[in-house]
Amino acid sequence: MDTPVTIPPLSRREFLKKTSAAVAGSMAAAGCAGHTPAITPAHPGEPTPHRTLFTNGQLLSLPQGRITPGWSLLVEAGHIAWAGPGTPFSGLEARHIDLKGAYLLPGLMDAHCHMTLPSAASFSPLLGLATWRQLRKNFENQLASGVTRVRDMGAMPPVLGTLVRQVEKGQLAGPDVITCNAIFNVDGGHPDISPSDVSWVAAFGSLFTGAPTVSFKEGELASAFGANCRNADFVKITLDNTSLIAGKPFINRYSDPELATIFRLARDAGKPVAGHAMSRYGVSRALAHPIHSLEHTVSDGPLDEATLKAMADNKVSVVPTTILANLYTLLDLAEPLPKGLLSRRALLEAPIREAYLAAVTEDDVEPAIHENNLAMLEAMQKHPFSELYTRGDYTFNPHLFFPILTHGQKNLMRMKEAGIRIGCGTDAGVPLNYHGAIVRELQCMARLGFTNTEALTCATVNNAHILGVENEAGTLTPGKRADFITMAENPLQDLAALNDLTLIVKNGTVYEKT
Template sequence: MTKAIPQSSLSRRDFLKHSSAAALAGTAVATGCSGRAPVVTPVITEASQQPPLLLYTNAQHVNPEKGTVTPGWTLLVAGGRIIYSGPDKPFPDIQAQRIDLNGHYILPGLMDAHCHMTLPSASSFSTGITLATWRQLRKNFENQLASGVTHVRDMGAMAPLLHTLMGEVKKGELAGPDVIFCNAIFNVDGGHPELSPSDISWIAGLGSLFTGAPTVAFEKGDLASAFKANCQGTHFVKITMDDTSLIAGKPSINRYSDEQMATIFRLAEASGQPVAAHAMRRFGVKRALEYPVHSLEHTVSDGPLDEAILRKMADKRVSVVPTTIFGNLYTFTDHADPTPEHLVSEAALSEAPIREAYLASISEEDVEPAIHQNNLAMLEKMRRYTSAELYKRGDYTFNPHQYFPILTHGRANLMRMKDAGVRIGCGTDAGVPLNYHGTLVREMQCMTRLGFTNAEVLTCATLNNAHIMGIEDDAGTLDEGKRADFITMVDNPLENLDALNHLSLIVKNGQGYKKT
């Protein structure tokens, strides 16, 4: 039986001051973590290895884009690829391992288009959670795959550590999704998330030789050289556009100059790399649209978008990954700062019991207990101290007031963007405080509460995300020639997204897995 974590600061800055030291310690004890029970395990075939051909029969094919279910579906898989996808066929003349899916529903593998695989979701760091931090980074990968996610887009990582873990996944030493990555966020010094090398202690600096840091805080010098050092060989470039801090007690942040922005986009275009931009506010959206931006992240919650902006987004084929889950996770009213009345909407009040039920259900399977207790301690601090007091104390937590509008302006803007033909993706921002990996279904459910249908959010999490990640030729549908990435479940997710919480099989690149 899963053991629940007893219910008892965001200090991303504090975490980064010490996380490199934690990773140093974690690297030394990595082999000692191998005794932890895995979250997801490979399905062992009769021959103890994958046979040349796998024939999956008797499935009900869910097509999210059409909103349809087709019974009697077969997939024939060879070398990790789908070579037949269609009505059931006996294929009498082939030698294949045959798997009867017993009428279960089958979907393409899900994708998390915005997360941070090398962040442990903790609010602060202490030496007491060093080993828990290391274990959690590995569990991040396992939890994503266990939730049916076969691809993630990492939006800012401690690059050397990320590549180490990706290497373990590739070698089969760690069960997890494949990663589309940008290395660190390529950021101006003092820009979101307001971290720079000067914030990191000497011991963190030593540790960063092994782990790296999730942001490159460019301050001065040769921008092209800094870009090359961080972004060469990555799938995309991540920058930030907003001018307002998300940290409680800090009103503004630095941002790139127009000249620097032009240089970044020129360099990205020359290297064929799309640019993703953090743009939670209208300021960031408008600025990003002055350039050939590929995707906007967290958009947009501080006011209505006008028709000209919507047309520009659609005309430029800019995609949006809204991370609406923050309208649930971070909209606390029981904190020391009074919440302005205009922010407390009916939607915000309706999210509160959903959030509290979720927090009460967190178990050791979801997150390391020490990390969850760390987050609960941060929430208690927010009840005791105002934002100004927290900032003065060095407790750099999130500002809830920045997230309430997701449920008002953000909802209206998101539906208008969808209606305008803007491609909408699906991502969690997992890795930041209180936001645990493996929770894509919660993001999808948040999106339905904002107005999306189940079919639409399933499309966002599969085909739309594949386009945003640039892997639409390989993933996103169960078409012939694509990778064998799919999930099965007993119930119909078009009727109830909770079906995705009860997966019967997860297949990534032809390899089957089951949740333990």
């Protein structure tokens, strides 16, 4: 049931003006100084004990939604050696941590994000230092939100590799990363812009940082695939035929033979394929091949029963990233919304988004980047969509996101009812979408019709299967990695309980927020 909400009295223009002023003040105060880490090991500089006994927790079993009090976990060398009620290890030589009745969940997973994207609407040389700080903050904020693993859906591979190595060496607190390297796409395809489109500085910089998209040209498919697939865990492609960029008339897409070749190469390399598909066109193309997962919410119309059955029969998973409907369904742009797009759900999402944006601090995002995003929203209000692309303002088209709250919501619930595995991902890294937003995504899913138990199952048990780590993550059973979180309140009753974590454990190391 929708909860009644009140629209804030500020107009967007007033909101932008007030927020921009606050951002400018925080930028002046922060300067180029380093930031305070969002999360650090509880005992920095000390080695993690070989054996730790966690006692007196309340285990939340998923997908059952069952609570078992008095639960203990014995962790040895980063893995769960024993799990059960009570404390049967009297006199055991180990570090003891009393959970004091806190609720106990497996570490959450973000199955769709971009760890080396700074969530900025555009790039300029003035954002260089802020961008590097933000990329480190991406890792910290993900772990601080209880996310112990992520699936990166398109990165600047050299930069991602540097940050992942820092995490492995204990120089940076962050989740483990499963990666596709860069998005593999035909030249001129999604995500619709290249570094050279942004600026010559971005194009020059990409020679050293890499780009989040590898675009192949005619005759280059196999060699480009091999280079990008090397050391990747999976392959990411895009399947839609419409641009997400406001005012861009078209995008290129794979030919049928090229798409068949991509899936053949992926099969030969033993790599699953994930496909961006917000449209029925994209889903139809994907289902002609052994697609592993479909990304985003299909929202351009109702899915038919044959498509749902094919998805279920082929064991295709879906990561809906419903948070995009909250962030991008802007109600007050210069151009009128197409007839039929505005829904009651969109009106209810608006104040939730505005309250979030008003509450953003430099703990969430570098102030210069937030100011950059607010300027994007201002430009979107000033100019017609048809002019934005030609002006060089590469912004999203909100008209493509409104249907997530109508057709998309209905499609998603029908997928769930059909037994299709649904995961949980934030798409963090794209403009306005700051890392550490897993709770907001879970809450969005709940507002679209998932129970809290179902949403949490998507972020744990289901995501473990989608990421291919079900043998070592997703549940707190012996033999799996010691990745878990605790909280004082019950998230089955209120997902906001996840905003106040009392303990974050990754690979047996205990972290605390700073």
